Amino acid sequence: MATALESSATLLDQLTDGQTTSLRLTQDCLDRIAAHDTAIGAFLHVDSEPALAAAAAIDRRREAGEPLGLLAGLPVAVKDVLATRGQPTTCASRMLQGWVPPYDAHVVERLRRADAVLIGKTNMDEFAMGSTTENSAFGPTRTPWRLDCAAGGSSGGSAAAVAAGMAPLAVGSDTGGSIRQPASFCGVVGLKPTYGRVSRYGLVAFASSLDQVGPFSGDVRGAALLLEVLADHDPRDATCADEPVPAYRDQLERPLDALRVGICRDHFTEGLDKDVDEAVEAAIDVYRRLGAEIHDIQLPHARFAVACYYLVAPSEASSNLARYDGVHYGARSDDYDGLVDMYCRSRGEAFGAEVKRRIMLGTYALSAGYYDAFYLKAQKVRRLIQQDYQQAFTSVDVIASPVAPTPAIPLGSLVSDPLQMYLADTYTISANLAGLPGLSLPAGFSDDGRPIGLQLLAPPFQESRLLQAAAMHERETQWHLRRPPLAEDSS
Amino acid sequence: MTAPCSPATTIIGLEVHVQLLTETKIFCGCLNRFNPEEPNVQTCPVCLGLPGALPVMNRRALELAIRAGLALSGTIAGTTKWDRKQYYYPDLPKAYQISQFDLPFCDGGWMDVDDADDGDETQASRIRLIRVHLEEDAGKNLHDETQRGRDSRIDLNRAGTPLLEIVSEPDLRSAAQSRRYLEEMRLLMVYLGVSDCNMQEGSLRCDANINLELVNDDGVAIRTPIVEIKNLNSFRGVEAALEYEIGRQRQEFAECGGVYADSEKQTRGWDADRGVTFAQRGKEDAADYRYFPDPDLVPVQIAAEWIEELRTGLCELPAARRQRLVDDLKLSRYDASVIIDQGRDLADYFEAVAQRCGDPKRAANWVTQDVLRELNDRGQAIGDFAIDADGLAAILARIASGDLTTRSAREVFTALLDDDPEGEQVTVEARIDEIISDRGLATIADSGALEPLIDAVIERNPQAAADFRGGKQAAIGKLIGEVMREAKGADPQSVRAALIERLSS
Numbered sequence: 004m005a006t007a008l009e010s011s012a013t014l015l016d017q018l019t020d021g022q023t024t025s026l027r028l029t030q031d032c033l034d035r036i037a038a039h040d041t042a043i044g045a046f047l048h049v050d051s052e053p054a055l056a057a058a059a060a061i062d063r064r065r066e067a068g069e070p071l072g073l074l075a076g077l078p079v080a081v082k083d084v085l086a087t088r089g090q091p092t093t094c095a096s097r098m099l100q101g102w103v104p105p106y107d108a109h110v111v112e113r114l115r116r117a118d119a120v121l122i123g124k125t126n127m128d129e130f131a132m133g134s135t136t137e138n139s140a141f142g143p144t145r146t147p148w149r150l151d152c153a154a155g156g157s158s159g160g161s162a163a164a165v166a167a168g169m170a171p172l173a174v175g176s177d178t179g180g181s182i183r184q185p186a187s188f189c190g191v192v193g194l195k196p197t198y199g200r201v202s203r204y205g206l207v208a209f210a211s212s213l214d215q216v217g218p219f220s221g222d223v224r225g226a227a228l229l230l231e232v233l234a235d236h237d238p239r240d241a242t243c244a245d246e247p248v249p250a251y252r253d254q255l256e257r258p259l260d261a262l263r264v265g266i267c268r269d270h271f272t273e274g275l276d277k278d279v280d281e282a283v284e285a286a287i288d289v290y291r292r293l294g295a296e297i298h299d300i301q302l303p304h305a306r307f308a309v310a311c312y313y314l315v316a317p318s319e320a321s322s323n324l325a326r327y328d329g330v331h332y333g334a335r336s337d338d339y340d341g342l343v344d345m346y347c348r349s350r351g352e353a354f355g356a357e358v359k360r361r362i363m364l365g366t367y368a369l370s371a372g373y374y375d376a377f378y379l380k381a382q383k384v385r386r387l388i389q390q391d392y393q394q395a396f397t398s399v400d401v402i403a404s405p406v407a408p409t410p411a412i413p414l415g416s417l418v419s420d421p422l423q424m425y426l427a428d429t430y431t432i433s434a435n436l437a438g439l440p441g442l443s444l445p446a447g448f449s450d451d452g453r454p455i456g457l458q459l460l461a462p463p464f465q466e467s468r469l470l471q472a473a474a475m476h477e478r479e480t481q482w483h484l485r486r487p488p489l490a491e492d493s494s
Numbered sequence: 495m496t497a498p499c500s501p502a503t504t505i506i507g508l509e510v511h512v513q514l515l516t517e518t519k520i521f522c523g524c525l526n527r528f529n530p531e532e533p534n535v536q537t538c539p540v541c542l543g544l545p546g547a548l549p550v551m552n553r554r555a556l557e558l559a560i561r562a563g564l565a566l567s568g569t570i571a572g573t574t575k576w577d578r579k580q581y582y583y584p585d586l587p588k589a590y591q592i593s594q595f596d597l598p599f600c601d602g603g604w605m606d607v608d609d610a611d612d613g614d615e616t617q618a619s620r621i622r623l624i625r626v627h628l629e630e631d632a633g634k635n636l637h638d639e640t641q642r643g644r645d646s647r648i649d650l651n652r653a654g655t656p657l658l659e660i661v662s663e664p665d666l667r668s669a670a671q672s673r674r675y676l677e678e679m680r681l682l683m684v685y686l687g688v689s690d691c692n693m694q695e696g697s698l699r700c701d702a703n704i705n706l707e708l709v710n711d712d713g714v715a716i717r718t719p720i721v722e723i724k725n726l727n728s729f730r731g732v733e734a735a736l737e738y739e740i741g742r743q744r745q746e747f748a749e750c751g752g753v754y755a756d757s758e759k760q761t762r763g764w765d766a767d768r769g770v771t772f773a774q775r776g777k778e779d780a781a782d783y784r785y786f787p788d789p790d791l792v793p794v795q796i797a798a799e800w801i802e803e804l805r806t807g808l809c810e811l812p813a814a815r816r817q818r819l820v821d822d823l824k825l826s827r828y829d830a831s832v833i834i835d836q837g838r839d840l841a842d843y844f845e846a847v848a849q850r851c852g853d854p855k856r857a858a859n860w861v862t863q864d865v866l867r868e869l870n871d872r873g874q875a876i877g878d879f880a881i882d883a884d885g886l887a888a889i890l891a892r893i894a895s896g897d898l899t900t901r902s903a904r905e906v907f908t909a910l911l912d913d914d915p916e917g918e919q920v921t922v923e924a925r926i927d928e929i930i931s932d933r934g935l936a937t938i939a940d941s942g943a944l945e946p947l948i949d950a951v952i953e954r955n956p957q958a959a960a961d962f963r964g965g966k967q968a969a970i971g972k973l974i975g976e977v978m979r980e981a982k983g984a985d986p987q988s989v990r991a992a993l994i995e996r997l998s999s
Contacts, residue, residue, distance in 0.1 A: 086539075086546040099545065106539050108546055207545040211789035241550050241791050319789055322578055325589030326543050330648070346582055369580075369784040378786055 007032050008168035008486060011077055011225035018076055025058035025076025029120050032078045036169045039489055044144045045163040047083045048091050049123040058120045072117035073232050079114055080170035082161050083124040084131055086205040087111050094207050095139035096129045098327045098334050098353040108205020109237045110174060110216050117232040122170050125160030129355045130324060131181055131209040133157050134427060137418050138357045146189050147487035149453055152411035155185030162189035165219045166487055172229050173219040178209050179312055180431025182217045183443035187406035187456025190445050192226045193219050197463045198438035199244035202237030208323040210316040213435040222483045223474045227251035230466060249467050255474045262472060264290050265300040265399030270430065276409040282447035282455040283405050289479050300395040304387040305433055312432040313425055314368050314381035321365030389437040401472050402460040404430050406443045410453035430458060440466045444473045445482035503707040504740055506666035510679055512658040512689045513631060513697035514558045519654035520630050521549030521592060526655050528695045533649035541654035543587030548790050555656035558688040559599060559628045560804050562658055565686050565811055568603030568626055570801045575793040579783045584648050585633040595785040598627035606813055607675045621675055622663040631655035669736035673729050676700055681812050685838050693727050700726045704736055706743050716752040718743045720759045723771055735764040739771050815841060823854035832862045840876045843883050850887030853894050860890060864907060880911050885922040899985055902935040944981060944992050951976045962997055
């Protein structure tokens with residue numbers, strides 16, 4: 004029987020052949036959520052009845068011979084940071100608990116038009132701030148591979164949902180690694196597109212100049228399929244690029260001739276977990292065997308990336324989150340004395356510790372007298388980091404690196420040490436600062452069975468190249484076919 | 495208390511806010527329309543500041559802004575950008591206003607303001623501008639005025655209305671001049687068609703910065719702390735608030751002898767009912783707006799060709815037109831100002847009349863007196879006036895040709911105004927002829943027609959005739975008057991000439 008553990012391509016074939024229906028597939032996802040999500044914590048809202056109704060409607064249209072969209076009845080889970088008309092959108096914050104948007108995010112409109120079945124909203128770090136989904140106000144998400152370990156973050160719920168077969172595809176957002184790192188922790192494919200490739204309209208902003216929406220899938224082809232649906236020029240997002248969207252799947256099987264893979268030796272130094280180091284080296288060997296040239300590249304300003312990111316992102320966040328003031332929507336304190344007190348209490352009560360920390364960092368960095376030294380300086384460093392990559396991509400086609408210094412970390416291990424938590428973003432945040440597309444794909448496991456991801460970066464709007472390079476590795480290794488050991492699945 | 499310390503210099507700078515007349519708001523597709531009766535209907539996720547919504551610049555707003563900047567002789571930037579001005583207020587749903595900080599679309603500029611309206615001797619002062627920038631308007635807080643402490647309400651219909659901010663240098667030297675500056679600014683913006691500048695509806699508002707330079711008892715010049723008076727929304731309010739503030743600052747100076755405990759800029763409000771300014775915000779609340787570039791919007795490139803196209807497309811501006819009426823049409827400065835200050839439609843009307851009747855001076859007299867009086871009495875705009883430019887030009891042409899006396903022309907004018915607009919449609923020329931003939935207003939110019947009348951009058955007034963013949967020139971007045979009464983439409987010059995001829999014969 005078809006389950007969401009199958010690849011999206013297989014499921015689409017089975018839907019077309021009549022071996023399964025969207026209704027059965029959706030029901031299977033709901034059953035798996037019911038069976039496993041108490042332990043995993045991937046979903047904040049499961050939209051069961053509307054999902055089943057949507058699936059049945061798509062099945063009827065298929066039977067009637069009507070043309071269907073690209074997703075043709077596949078269930079898709081959506082990170083709770085995207086506005087969904089009629090479904091709660093909380094950003095995993097008490098601030099937006101119970102808020103139901105009156106409009107759909109652009110990508111949600113695209114999903115509906117592509118005949119996706121929107122199965123529910125996935126867990127995340129509050130307002131996408133964090134790397135473990137432990138900053139969710141509604142409990143953490145665990146990686147399906149090890150229930151004592153974090154699914155990563157901030158899109159931990161979307162990554163875990165795909166890994167656990169609760170949805171064949173999921174949508175996340177990535178501001179500093181929030182798609183790629185949980186993809187690595189959960190053993191799935193996750194892609195952060197070029198800044199401007201996917202509309203941000205309806206993506207609740209964390210850091211506007213860094214945020215980007217992208218796909219999760221069990222395999223590379225599914226990521227390519229979902230990206231074809233998400234990527235689009237949207238005039239409602241002034242930062243959205245008017246670039247044609249290639250048919251990513253068409254190029255997928257074609258290996259890249261004379262592929263030049265760049266390696267930055269600084270990435271393989273102290274702090275990198277031994278298993279991760281070996282897995283990434285092994286992945287590079289795969290490319291070497293496939294005839295790729297491996298080149299050392301220099302990214303001289305990469306060492307400033309964490310510092311730069313933790314000025315730019317909190318600064319923008321402090322501004323973006325100012326609207327949650329208890330006046331127009333969202334949480335308002337029950338007990339206050341006057342307007343200013345209402346602001347203070349509402350925000351004080353409804354935001355979690357990490358969100359407050361970043362709002363304070365950002366407010367400070369933008370304050371009169373500090374702006375030049377912090378925000379402006381960080382923007383200059385950001386341009387230097389961008390230039391590093393421009394230079395590097397004159398001699399290589401993709402850059403390979405670890406996604407995170409470690410496999411999935413135990414819950415609670417870093418949550419009280421924000422600095423260490425921030426430093427763990429070192430491999431992923433440069434892509435956001437430089438606006439580059441980045442992808443994480445399964446590249447092996449630690450000795451104790453936790454998945455390890457390989458990160459590939461490409462020049463702007465070269466998602467096709469990224470997916471082709473990833474597919475080359477996937478065909479050779481088949482890491483993506485391993486499944487997490489969930490209770491009933493082993494029977 | 496010693497008398498405060500003249501002479502004083504008054505130093506005023508104005509920040510004028512002008513709502514632009516776009517169809518839609520500046521960053522979303524919602525209607526831009528004053529609509530207080532239906533709060534919050536002209537809203538969408540963007541102007542409500544809902545999570546996830548994004549702004550997109552309305553190019554039409556930028557176009558109107560550039561036209562205004564060009565008309566103010568400012569320098570239009572090749573690149574401009576949007577910044578977030580951050581503060582908390584319930585009428586600001588994002589808790590930041592999208593505005594322009596360090597790269598406004600327009601730098602510098604100036605506007606000339608006539609110093610006093612004492613006829614042709616008028617001098618103009620050039621008020622320099624610091625900058626002009628574009629931003630979004632906030633919503634409106636509606637507070638419970640019953641004192642019963644009910645909830646305040648918020649109307650976001652206005653949120654996102656494109657708003658021009660025009661910041662002057664502190665070049666204004668009096669409350670009256672500040673008022674004239676604001677009036678001239680309004681005239682210019684309405685002329686350009688970029689705003690209706692309806693002050694009742696808040697589409698023209700103003701903040702004023704004012705301080706004084708006074709000399710203390712030791713002869714040292716001291717400047718009083720700058721006061722910003724917020725949200726002045728009438729011409730009278732601007733003038734009255736500034737007059738009040740000048741007096742208040744003088745008084746304060748006299749009391750403290752120019753030694754201020756707190757020399758920080760102060761924000762004051764204007765209470766129009768009581769006619770006083772009042773302290774609003776101390777420096778402990780001084781805002782740090784934490785400006786930074788809005789990452790949701792891209793920097794805007796303004797092509798030089800576009801700027802030139804807009805510059806070429808500008809209409810003749812009021813100041814230039816005023817000057818042209820003086821230089822080319824030989825109007826007095828006063829008449830030219832009266833016509834231009836009424837707005838573009840009246841000036842167009844005047845010019846059409848002047849051109850068609852061939853006598854600008856006569857046209858100016860009629861427009862500034864007869865037409866304006868009737869418009870005021872009827873509460874009409876020139877577009878609704880019953881006599882169009884052709885009609886008035888036809889009347890005036892008949893005066894010029896001697897076919898009507900001025901007095902008769904006024905009668906024709908009044909008759910035309912009283913015509914039933916639904917009545918029989920004939921050309922205005924035909925209708926004027928009709929009135930002239932119905933009322934016997936035609937000038938009796940040829941002496942043949944006058945002769946019998948003159949003979950009759952001389953016969954009835956032998957004493958007056960004898961007096962005149964005896965050298966008493968003034969005696970002819972009585973005779974002229976009598977002839978005039980009998981001969982409707984007679985030209986007094988002709989009557990006088992005919993009488994003299996007859997009496998001398």
